[in-house]
Amino acid sequence: MKQFLSFSGIDVISLVKEALFLKKNPFLFKHIGKNKTIGFVFFNASLRTRLSSQKAALYLGCETWILNIDKDSWKIEMSDGGVMKKTQEHIKEAIGVMSLYCDILAVRIFPNLKDKRYDFHESLLKKIQYYSSVPVVSLESATLHPLQSLADAMTIEEFKPKKERVKVVLSWAPHPISLPQSVPNSFAQCISKLGYTDLVITHPKGYELDDNFINGAHIFYNQNEALKGADFIYAKNWSSFKNYGEIFSMDPKWTIATEKISNHPKFMHCLPVRRNLIVEDAVLDASLVYHEAENRIFSNQAVFKTLLKNL
Amino acid sequence: MKQFLSFSGIDVISLVKEALFLKKNPFLFKHIGKNKTIGFVFFNASLRTRLSSQKAALYLGCETWILNIDKDSWKIEMSDGGVMKKTQEHIKEAIGVMSLYCDILAVRIFPNLKDKRYDFHESLLKKIQYYSSVPVVSLESATLHPLQSLADAMTIEEFKPKKERVKVVLSWAPHPISLPQSVPNSFAQCISKLGYTDLVITHPKGYELDDNFINGAHIFYNQNEALKGADFIYAKNWSSFKNYGEIFSMDPKWTIATEKISNHPKFMHCLPVRRNLIVEDAVLDASLVYHEAENRIFSNQAVFKTLLKNL
Amino acid sequence: MKQFLSFSGIDVISLVKEALFLKKNPFLFKHIGKNKTIGFVFFNASLRTRLSSQKAALYLGCETWILNIDKDSWKIEMSDGGVMKKTQEHIKEAIGVMSLYCDILAVRIFPNLKDKRYDFHESLLKKIQYYSSVPVVSLESATLHPLQSLADAMTIEEFKPKKERVKVVLSWAPHPISLPQSVPNSFAQCISKLGYTDLVITHPKGYELDDNFINGAHIFYNQNEALKGADFIYAKNWSSFKNYGEIFSMDPKWTIATEKISNHPKFMHCLPVRRNLIVEDAVLDASLVYHEAENRIFSNQAVFKTLLKNL
Structure with a gap:
């Protein structure tokens, strides 16, 4: 290196x-x-x-x-x-x-x-x-944002359930200001190299990430569908890649709410996070965010x- | 601790x-x-x-x-x-x-x-x-502002005259912008714990501090009266506690002027200080402020x- | 010291x-x-x-x-x-x-x-x-700016040609905002103490530096004349000393261009430098500025x- x-x-x-x-x-x-x-x-x-x-x-x-x-x-x-x-x-x-x-x-x-x-x-x-x-x-x-993703990979390694394949869902969530795609790009790239993860990405239409980073991950436009059986959910906002830097949606249905994670996947976010916009208080308060930050x-x-x- | x-x-x-x-x-x-x-x-x-x-x-x-x-x-x-x-x-x-x-x-x-x-x-x-x-x-x-008050207490301990009781006067002084009460509150609380101080507080009516901090110190609305026989004078501006955060007075008579300290009490202030508003140049230049700052x-x-x- | x-x-x-x-x-x-x-x-x-x-x-x-x-x-x-x-x-x-x-x-x-x-x-x-x-x-x-000039003197010492006297030209160059005279003053004062330098200063009329700093250096209002036979050229903008702080000229003819240094004097500048205003890209890219900065x-x-x- x-x-x-x-x-x-x-x-x-x-x-x-x-x-x-x-x-x-x-x-x-x-x-x-x-x-x-x-x-x-x-x-x-x-x-x-x-x-x-x-x-x-x-x-x-x-x-x-x-x-x-x-x-x-x-x-x-x-x-x-x-x-x-x-x-x-x-x-x-x-x-x-x-x-x-x-x-x-x-x-x-x-x-x-x-x-x-x-x-x-x-x-x-x-x-x-x-x-x-x-x-x-x-x-x-x-x-x-590779140093962030490396810390996220450490956190997944520490908290992964004892099973052969681990399902990781990267979900878009609403945010009022145009944000970079660096965290989701980097997360997708890094996580796939762990070998044991199945990465699923979910976002509204128009928020497709650059193909070069996502390594053929499955994409769902239906968040609930994507979240089924998730072991980890990584939420993040990003602006459009296609219509570069644009914001199409602020749909609050995409906020990660308690009822969406009834199967108790571990919640992750890189921080800083806007509470009750990206994620509800209760989900964040029971999350892995401090572990990621420490890592x-x-x-x-x-x-x-x-x-x-x-x- | x-x-x-x-x-x-x-x-x-x-x-x-x-x-x-x-x-x-x-x-x-x-x-x-x-x-x-x-x-x-x-x-x-x-x-x-x-x-x-x-x-x-x-x-x-x-x-x-x-x-x-x-x-x-x-x-x-x-x-x-x-x-x-x-x-x-x-x-x-x-x-x-x-x-x-x-x-x-x-x-x-x-x-x-x-x-x-x-x-x-x-x-x-x-x-x-x-x-x-x-x-x-x-x-x-x-x-x-407890670390400030601890430094002030050190300074009083270093410079106290050789007598049983030491008179310390905390005086309000004018200032154009609304300031916190943290320094006077903390000073009153800390100084009273030294055991040998008699604390007197002087300020215009309406600037009474919160009773919880001043430990029954004597209050004078007449600054000249308060300053009689003082060993130390600690000047500070603060805004009103009662009409919270308000400024009632900018009366320059409250500025600590040379003629007010003819008995040569030691002058103290936490700094930063506005010269010729809180205190006259000559008083400040002969003060303990550097000792407080070093402490x-x-x-x-x-x-x-x-x-x-x-x- | x-x-x-x-x-x-x-x-x-x-x-x-x-x-x-x-x-x-x-x-x-x-x-x-x-x-x-x-x-x-x-x-x-x-x-x-x-x-x-x-x-x-x-x-x-x-x-x-x-x-x-x-x-x-x-x-x-x-x-x-x-x-x-x-x-x-x-x-x-x-x-x-x-x-x-x-x-x-x-x-x-x-x-x-x-x-x-x-x-x-x-x-x-x-x-x-x-x-x-x-x-x-x-x-x-x-x-x-004495620490800068000391680094400049180090650089001249390191890169001086093997000859008895070394010709150093300090040239004014155009800049849109009024700048101090500290770097040229200091440079002139310091360089003259090296003993082996002949300092020439060139600038448009009205940009004369304070006599107290330049130690009788030769002044040329014709930059081309001044640059003849130069071993080092030190470019810098400064505002007027006489009409204090004023800018008289933004004449681009004073920019240090490649054709002006056909005799390959070593180019120096203290940085930060505005490219193609003080000096052309090609001259800067072949200069001693990193050596000065490291020094x-x-x-x-x-x-x-x-x-x-x-x-």
């Missing part, structure tokens, strides 16, 4: 095992990060990612710095070749310089949700990777540890 | 002694915080609290992280049971998750100064404490040390 | 040598900062300064804290003697208190570019130095190390 931007070429099962081992032995590798620095660059807001990453770095004995691009620093130019009349610093210099001040550069950069081609080409993340002189870790990019520390630690060893 | 939210059940004299001991031996307990993390969460601005807390944590060998809720993270929902159309994350998940990433959670959360019942019930602090899985330390809440490090350290030992 | 605010009384050659030694041996002095704290106070945005300073502190084994005045803290009053109706904390208390929480106080504070007398008296930096109880390091002030770590480290040893 020379960087961590997606699950391409990643042995998810080994990484999940490593992360679960670190959860039991968090301080065992505190020597690995000695005299090393992980730089965290946020182009967007963050709570879990920011804090769990720092915790992971501390467990590895690493120094860290954090930069909130918009608040601490300069207005960044993302496009090439123009006369920079309105922006103060080009992404090339910003990333090139930041990578001089750390050994790993971890970056969160959301999609614009307007230009599908640009977003799904991961144009910005590719630039960052190209301009950085050190390994890059994605803290969520235009199309993927963020160790999915991060597993990735950082691997990268630090390879420096 | 399992948390630190008020002086209820706290032996103030012992804690002051401990803090003064740490001031002389700041690095003596650097092993106590090894592999521990204190998370600092600011819902509001901070200078002294932010920096003195970090310094205290460093003296204890602790790791720290800081989160400015509004700037770094998501818009937080404080009320229960609603459909979260406008807010992004509920305080339950926010606190629950943050407490997974630290061993002590230190939080600053100001009152709204509109709903007295809500503020004086410490509704928000109680929620935070309830949702946190680790000990909570108040960095100032709706009704109290913030060690009042914090005493509390963190006690909590870390009990983890 | 008891502080670091300018090159007055500084042996630049020794400091450059020290910094270049640290670049080869960054961890050699990790014991020097043990139990020490450097506080970083930003009144203005920062990327390189913020991150390279932290990296330097880490190399010295120092603890650090960072305060963004406007975002984390209170509105600061800069003038004396007034009634603080609109500001929350006076610079005297702010600095006095912050210096209680660290062993070195590093501060960035830009000029207002309106009141030349105030800016060029370094009124604010002098106040900060006066109110601080610990050594102050300038992270850029109204008239100087920021070690110019900082050299200064902090010297100050820490003298504590």
